[in-house]
Amino acid sequence: MSETLADYRKKKNYxxxxxxxxxxxxxxxxxxxxxxxxxMVAEWGLEANAEAILKRWNDINxxxxxxGINRFKGLAIALKExxxxxxxxxxxxxxxxxxxxxxxxxxxxxxxxxxxNPESVSLRKALRWSKAVNASIVALPEETKLPFPLxxxxxxxxxxxxxxxxxxxxxxxxxxxxxxxxxxxxxxDIVLAQDVGxxxxxxxxxxxxxxxxxxxxxxxxxxxxxxxxxxNGVGYFPILVRHEKASWQEFMDEGFGRLLNGTYAGEYQQQxxxxxxxxxxx
Numbered sequence: 001m002s003e004t005l006a007d008y009r010k011k012k013n014y015x016x017x018x019x020x021x022x023x024x025x026x027x028x029x030x031x032x033x034x035x036x037x038x039x040m041v042a043e044w045g046l047e048a049n050a051e052a053i054l055k056r057w058n059d060i061n062x063x064x065x066x067x068g069i070n071r072f073k074g075l076a077i078a079l080k081e082x083x084x085x086x087x088x089x090x091x092x093x094x095x096x097x098x099x100x101x102x103x104x105x106x107x108x109x110x111x112x113x114x115x116x117n118p119e120s121v122s123l124r125k126a127l128r129w130s131k132a133v134n135a136s137i138v139a140l141p142e143e144t145k146l147p148f149p150l151x152x153x154x155x156x157x158x159x160x161x162x163x164x165x166x167x168x169x170x171x172x173x174x175x176x177x178x179x180x181x182x183x184x185x186x187x188x189d190i191v192l193a194q195d196v197g198x199x200x201x202x203x204x205x206x207x208x209x210x211x212x213x214x215x216x217x218x219x220x221x222x223x224x225x226x227x228x229x230x231x232n233g234v235g236y237f238p239i240l241v242r243h244e245k246a247s248w249q250e251f252m253d254e255g256f257g258r259l260l261n262g263t264y265a266g267e268y269q270q271q272x273x274x275x276x277x278x279x280x281x282x
Contacts, residue, residue, distance in 0.1 A: 001185065001188060001189055001190060001191070002189060002190045005190070005192065005196065005202075005205050005206075008189070008190050008206075008209060009209065010163065010209040010210045010211060011163050011189065012161065012162050012163045013211075013212070013215055014161060014162035014163070014211075014215045014216070014217075014259060014260065015162055015163045015164075015165065015206060015211045015215065015216045015217070016155075016158045016159075016162045016163070016164045016165070016216075016217050016219060016256075017165045017166075017167040017199075017202075017203055017206065017216065017217070017218045017219065017229075017234075018155065018164060018165070018166055018167065018188075018218075018219040018220070019068075019166075019167060019168055019199075019218075019219065019220040019221060019222070019225050019239075020166055020168040020170050020175050020178070020179070020193075021068075021168065021170050022062075022067070022068065022221040022222065022239070022241070023148075023151075023219060023220050023221040023222075023225070023239045023244075024147055024148065024151040024155065024166075024179075024184065024219075024239075025145065025146070025147055025148070025151070025178055025179075025182075026145075026146050026147065026148045026244070027144075027145050027146075027178065028062065028068075028221075029062060030140060030144045030145070031133075031137055031140070032057065032058055032061050032062055033058070034136065034140065034144075035133050035136040035137050035140070036057065036061065036071065036074075036133050037053075037054045037057040037058065038054070038136075039129050039132045039133045039136060040053075040057065040075065040078065040079075040129055041053060041054065042132070043125055043128055043129040043132065044079070044082070044089065044125065044129075046082065046086070046087070048086075048087075049082075049086045049087075053078070053082060053086070056078065056081065057074075057078050060074055060077055060078060061074050062241070063241070063280070064280060064281075065223050065277070065280050065281065066223070067221070067222045067223060067241070067280060068169070068220075068221065068222025068223065068224050068225065069222075069224065070105045070169060070224075071105075071130060071133070072098075072099045072105045072110070072126065072130070073099050073105065075095075075099070075126060075129070076095060076096050076099040076100070079092055079095065079096075079122075080092065080096060089122065090121045090122065091120055091121040091122040091123075092122055093122075094117065094120045094122050094123060095120075095122035095123060095126055098110070098113050098123060104197070106194050106195065107127065107130050107131065107134070108195070110123065110126060110127045110130065111127060114127055134171055134174070137171070137174055138173075138174070138177075142181065145178050145181070146182065147182050147184060148239070148244040148245060148248060149244070149245040149248070150245050150248035150249055150252070151184070151244075151248050152182065152183065152184055152187070153248070153252065154248040154251050154252050154256075155184060155187040155188070156187045157252050157256065158187075158251075158256055159187040159188075161260065162256075162259075163189045164187055164188045164189055165188065165189060165190045165191075165192060165202075165206055166179070166188055166190070166191045166192060166193070167192050167199050167202045167203060167206075167218065167228070168191075168192070168193050168194070168199075169193070169194050169198070169199060169224070170193055170194060171193065171194055172191065172193035172194060172195050172196075175191060175193050176191060179191075192206075198228070199218075199220075199224060199225060199228035200227070200228040200231045200232060202228075203216070203218065203228055203229070203231075203232045203234060204231075204232055207232060207234075213232065213233040213234045214234075214235075214262070214265065215259065216232075216234035216235065217229075217234065217235040217236070217237050217255075217256075217259050217264070218234055218235065218236050218237070219237045219238075219239060219251065220236065220237075220238065220239065221238065221239040221240070221241060221244075223280070225238075226238070226273065226276065235259060235264050235265065235269060236269070236272065236273065236276075237251055237255045237272060238272055238273070238275065238276035238279075239251075240275065240276060240279045241279060241280065242279075243279070254268075255272075
């Protein structure tokens with residue numbers, strides 16, 4: 001497996017890009033239920049309204065069309081609502097501006113922003129929150145970090161005829177740990193995580209390796225995955241929330257075969273996008 005984009009070389013004519021959390025790994029719910037939301041409540045002292053705030057956090061990040069949003073953009077949305085509905089958030093605008101305008105949304109980028117603006121309370125708190133989230137994710141019991149049923153089988157099936165790239169906005173160390181633990185890494189060729197860049201950027205860089213966009217499929221569970229695919233002119237296969245096993249079964253039964261025989265684009269692709277949007281809006 002290639003360590004970096006610079007080292008990566010195209011081996012097969014087809015490429016499957018696959019997201020990790022909520023797509024291949026059944027880790028998205030537990031990370032938000034036990035880590036992201038509770039760490040936000042603890043960092044900003046939101047215990048008085050924790051139940052309503054945590055429900056809204058989960059709606060933003062899991063069950064609506066903002067599912068899978070970058071953690072800092074999700075935090076910005078949540079804190080803005082908390083500021084208007086429950087309690088004032090000190091120095092909120094500084095964090096909102098950074099989340100909106102920073103070309104990179106990661107712990108490293110936020111660390112640099114804190115160094116450049118050491119008086120900012122909100123940036124420091126956001127960095128503490130994000131580091132606490134990462135630590136709490138690492139501390140989750142192994143039995144809470146499992147692949148979805150048929151995800152491993154689907155990746156192994158695709159890997160026989162396509163290169164497979166993990167394209168995730170999650171923490172790289174967590175992705176590597178989880179995929180290695182459950183034997184998914186042998187069915188991949190490269191891991192592109194939060195530290196590399198956006199999903200759209202990662203797909204674009206992979207296309208520069210010589211793939212025909214009509215022979216590339218992004219497999220994902222969130223609107224950001226669809227947008228990254230559309231921005232690069234590649235196909236999108238959705239893993240539907242609460243229907244993950246059936247989605248992976250269809251990927252093996254029909255979706256991947258259509259990519260190989262050239263019938264993925266058009267009517268079938270539109271059906272998959274319509275089902276994906278409906279599932280999150282229902």
